[in-house]
Amino acid sequence: MIDKEQQHKPETTSNLEHFSYDNVIVKNFAIATMFWGVAGMVVGLLVALQLANPIFNIGEQAWLTFGRLRPLHTNAVIFAFVGNGMFAGIYYSLPRLLKARMFSDLLGKIHFWGWQLIILSALITLPLGFTQGKEYAELEWPIDIAIAVIWVVFGLNMIMTMIKRRERHLYVAIWFYIATFVTVAVLHIVNSLALPLSLFNSYSVFAGVQDALVQWWYGHNAVAFFLTTPYLGLMYYFVPKAANRPVYSYRLSIIHFWSLIFIYIWAGPHHLLYTSLPDWAQSLGTVFSVMLIAPSWGGMLNGLLTLRGVWDKVRTEPVLKFMVVALTAYGMATFEGPMLSFKNVNAITHYTDWTIAHVHVGALGWNGFLTFGMLYWLFPKMYRTKLHSLKLANVHFWLGTLGIVFYVIPMYWAGLTQSLMWKDFTPEGFLKYPNFLETVTQIIHMYELRAFGGLLYVIGALVAVYNYYMTAASGSLLKEEEASAPALQGGHKIKRWHEWIEARPIQMTIFSLIAISIGGLVEFLPTYFVKSNTPTISTVQPYTPLELKGRDIYIREGCYLCHSQMIRPFRSETERYGDYSKSGEFVYDHPFQWGSKRTGPDLARVGGKYPDSWHYNHMLDPGSMSPGSIMPSYPWLLDDDISVDDVPAQIALMRNLGVPYEEGYEDKAVADLDKQADEITESLLNDGSETEPRKEIVALIAYLQRLGIDAGKASSVPLK
């Protein structure tokens, strides 16, 4: 049925209900957005400088190194900046679209403060090295649980508001919000499944290729359902509002929504092209990724065409300027995504800075600019005043736009340059640049330019903060915005508790979600507590206790952020790194450490390549072994001791996860650890480096020297 415009129908005013919208929660989320946004961007600038010059790993402090700050940067901009931005936009638009105040002020407050506490805990734990070692899912298990709880609070508040709505039609933006809530909940829970060893240490229940698949199913859909769908919802609300034009085609927006969510969830494997993932799964990812261009561009064009007839306003109105660039960036990123999912293109771009450029078109352009545009519209609106300075908003616009340009072009250039150098052969058939470092020093200036682009963007954001603040200071916040609307005619009166579940599928969605989660857990958790059913290579053995400790350090220091452990089946890679990687090599890797970027060389077969003393000196001062290296120094590894108290528990935990340590090995584990550590210490001493067996460096060397060794022993055996 068609809802009539209530205010134009005087006969309905008899049952008019009066209520108000809460602007305080919107204001809080908006402030948090900019606060954490600037923080996340500043950390981003710092890690960009660290790549340009390792001296920016300030004071050789563990917590200030790239490997620990890079997860902080990604988590801050994704979950703190975009997260709070999404909530600000939803808490503003949702009640207005539904003509109902948000369901509960209390739930809103719990949501707000809970989310800020989660961010704060990330800010503390990530630099301390507490990490699960999976990109964008680094936070340890207690924080993961907190995220799940707060996410449900948010969803409950949103869905209860829908139940008591006064507008029957659910505007398209709301559908995007619902999809965000449901899907992120499922993704987060599945990918975070881990067995804890202690309060801040846990191991993924999945291993190797399985873990990789789950991680990138999550990783890709985090982009889809955390960075894209909620912002598309915001776009469908704020672009028409700012332009004062209805969306170009409402029908297209509906098609956009349904096709996007049905396709997006299958595209994850495109992050694992040419890896040990089965070929058919890779093809599945490619096919769906290519299909994604249709809904994505449909949505992008729908947004841009909304501005038909008001393009003159785009010249003068900062809100629209930001939104136009945001939509254009969305179009660029969603064109690039399917292209990068073609295997032949991916072969060139993967592991290079091209990927970094790609994600920053999305993050800086789409998410950043849409957030800024939305806030330029919201602050004057909520504070009942004019924007403090149009001129400053324009300054911000150009700083931001130039920042993006200076960021992404050098990164595209760097990515392509490095990839071509990796693949370059001499006429005699040898690698032209056999030393990986040559391909790094070649692009250092690009890293410098990128940092400059980042600096421009940060300055722009600071100008925006000032402008927002002055706008707020010149007006006064309308805390409660009065509104009135007639009650929904023919709406269901809630009589029995289960009636509202059955009456409407939205509620069904929640209960289905809970049902899925329980069903899913019951169904597949046991398979991970029994022996892994992945085909194994007979010579691939579990890690020794010392190697496990070394692996913990590898994960803690974020080595996977710059080093892959996955050799693709290309001659340029097998020549450089050794035989290509097989899935059977990773069956004991909880979590997998394949990485997604090669700022440094692949390490899948680094074991035995260098003497122990090389690693010792290299960790102490990478420049001493590789002049010009941009890797930070890790002097604390030489000073700090590993803790052996939890070795038995760690062995038992790994056995629970399916790693075949024999019964009772716990009791012998520490002795084994000491024996192996003594051997390495002695080999180091013979080369003139004196250390103690229990130092972290010894464990790390043990792990690095093990990498790729086992499969090599089976080289005469056909491998699958």
Added chain:
Amino acid sequence: MSAIIVLIGISLVVALVFLGVFIWSVKSNQYEDTYTPSIRILFEDDDRQRTATQTGDDEQS
């Protein structure tokens, strides 16, 4: 590759949930009218309290 079976299972369930919601949305006439909702959002808020803000108002006056 049990993880892929699990993921396909979960993805299918999510997709089926969305399919169910889609069927509901069509059956409950959510999409009977695919034009006025886009107009309505432009009028829904506080006309009475509107002050001259910088954006969006000049068209209405």
